Amino acid sequence: MTIDAVPRDMLSTYLEDALLTGKISPGSRLPSERLLAQRFGLSRPSVREVIKELQERGLVRVIPGRGTFVREPSSVDSIRPLEAYYRRRNATPREVTDARIMLETHAAVLAARNATEDDLTALRKMLSAFEKAGNVVEKARADIAFHILIARAARNSVLEVMFLSIAGLTFEYMLRSLADPTIVREGAPYHDDILAAIADRDTERARRAMEGHLSVAHYHYGEDLDQGLDTLARRELTRLMGPGVSLDGIIESVLTALDGPGDDLLRLEPNSRQR
Numbered sequence: 053m054t055i056d057a058v059p060r061d062m063l064s065t066y067l068e069d070a071l072l073t074g075k076i077s078p079g080s081r082l083p084s085e086r087l088l089a090q091r092f093g094l095s096r097p098s099v100r101e102v103i104k105e106l107q108e109r110g111l112v113r114v115i116p117g118r119g120t121f122v123r124e125p126s127s128v129d130s131i132r133p134l135e136a137y138y139r140r141r142n143a144t145p146r147e148v149t150d151a152r153i154m155l156e157t158h159a160a161v162l163a164a165r166n167a168t169e170d171d172l173t174a175l176r177k178m179l180s181a182f183e184k185a186g187n188v189v190e191k192a193r194a195d196i197a198f199h200i201l202i203a204r205a206a207r208n209s210v211l212e213v214m215f216l217s218i219a220g221l222t223f224e225y226m227l228r229s230l231a232d233p234t235i236v237r238e239g240a241p242y243h244d245d246i247l248a249a250i251a252d253r254d255t256e257r258a259r260r261a262m263e264g265h266l267s268v269a270h271y272h273y274g275e276d277l278d279q280g281l282d283t284l285a286r287r288e289l290t291r292l293m294g295p296g297v298s299l300d301g302i303i304e305s306v307l308t309a310l311d312g313p314g315d316d317l318l319r320l321e322p323n324s325r326q327r
Contacts, residue, residue, distance in 0.1 A: 059092045059093050059094050059098075060092075060094060060098045060101070060102060062092060063088060063092045063094060063098075063099065063102050064102045064105065064106075066092075067082070067102065067106060068106070068111070071106070071111045071112070071122055072111075076122050077122065078122050078123065078124040078125070079121060079122060079124070080121065080122045081118075081119045081120065081121050081122075082103075082112065082119065082120040082121070082122070084119065085099045085100060085103070103120055107120075110123060111123060138217075138218065138221055139221075142280040143221055143280070143281055144277065144278050144279060144280060144281065145225055145228065145269060145273055145276060145277050145278075145279070145281060146270075146273075146277045146278055148218060148221050148222060148225050148281065149225075149266060149267075149269060149270060151218060152218070152222065152266050153262075153263055153266050153267070155203075155211065155214055155215050155218075156199065156202070156203070156215065156262050156266060157259045157262045157263050157266075158206075158211065158259075159202050159203045159205075159206040159208075159211055159215065159262075160202060160206075160246060160249070160250065160255075160258040160259055160261070160262040161206075161255045161256075161258055161259050162205075162206035162207065162208055162211070163202050163205035163206045163250045163258065164249060164250045164252075164253050164254060164255040164257075164258040165253065165255060166205060166206060166207040167205040167250050167251075168205070171201065171204070171205040172247070172250070172251055174201050175198060175201050175202070175205070175247050175250070176247065178194050178197045178198040178201060179194075179198060179243055179244065179247060181193075181194035181197075182194040182195055182198065182240075182243065188227060188230045188231050189227070189302070191226075191230045192223055192226040192227050192230055193302065193305075193306055195226050195230065196219060196222060196223045196226060196306055197306050197309075197310060198243065199215070199222065200215065200216065200219065200306070200307070200310055201310070202246070202250070203215040203216070204310075205250070216307075219307070221281050223302070223306075224281040225269070225281060228269075228273075228276060228281075229268075229269050232272060234272055235268055235269055235272050238268050238272075239265055239268040239269070242261050242262075242264055242265030242268075243265070245257075245261035245264075245265075246258060246261045246262055246265060249261050
């Protein structure tokens with residue numbers, strides 16, 4: 053153990069606690085490397101290592117020439133650790149469908165109780181974007197946004213984060229589903245049923261519509277139902293957009309738009325998407 057080891061751990065623990073509990077508020081600038089080194093009896097390279105670890109975890113951002121600032125928490129931050137674990141476990145469409153039925157049927161029930169007019173407006177925009185989409189990837193972007201918005205309209209932060217943790221896997225699942233005309237023909241009309249039930253505050257109808265929607269793939273996936281989603285997603289992305297497309301980048305752009313001002317939702321519509 054080096055001389056710096058214990059004080060370095062103290063600094064890491066101190067900063068992590070301050071950031072996660074809000075003692076240092078988002079947007080605030082951290083003390084300089086020099087001041088932190090003096091306060092904790094560390095070398096500046098050791099302080100730099102701690103800052104780098106916090107940056108890699110998405111807790112701070114470093115702006116050259118200006119300093120280190122506390123990042124606002126975002127939906128993107130919540131999905132990475134668990135999603136990586138799911139991928140290591142080689143999650144299949146069957147497993148994702150079962151998990152989605154458990155989570156999203158209850159999200160639909162809660163959304164029917166708690167959705168605001170702003171929530172309903174955002175959901176209608178996403179269905180419009182879905183209908184206008186010119187290809188499978190555009191449809192999947194609008195589709196995942198629609199389901200994330202329902203999870204948010206539920207007004208249950210734990211349920212929302214649980215769904216966000218499988219958002220990447222769900223998007224991959226959607227790529228496979230939306231490439232199948234039979235699944236689109238049978239599954240897409242449920243979107244309108246779900247939204248209508250939520251708008252009517254009909255919790256049981258919302259639950260049934262969501263369960264019916266999520267169950268369609270079970271009847272049509274065949275052997276794909278038990279294949280790893282990564283394999284299916286890479287196959288569909290390569291077929292649709294060529295090699296080298298970043299799935300993570302697509303998901304992050306959706307979540308970033310949903311985390312931004314209401315007008316950012318327009319970035320998910322086909323005529324105004326980012327290129």
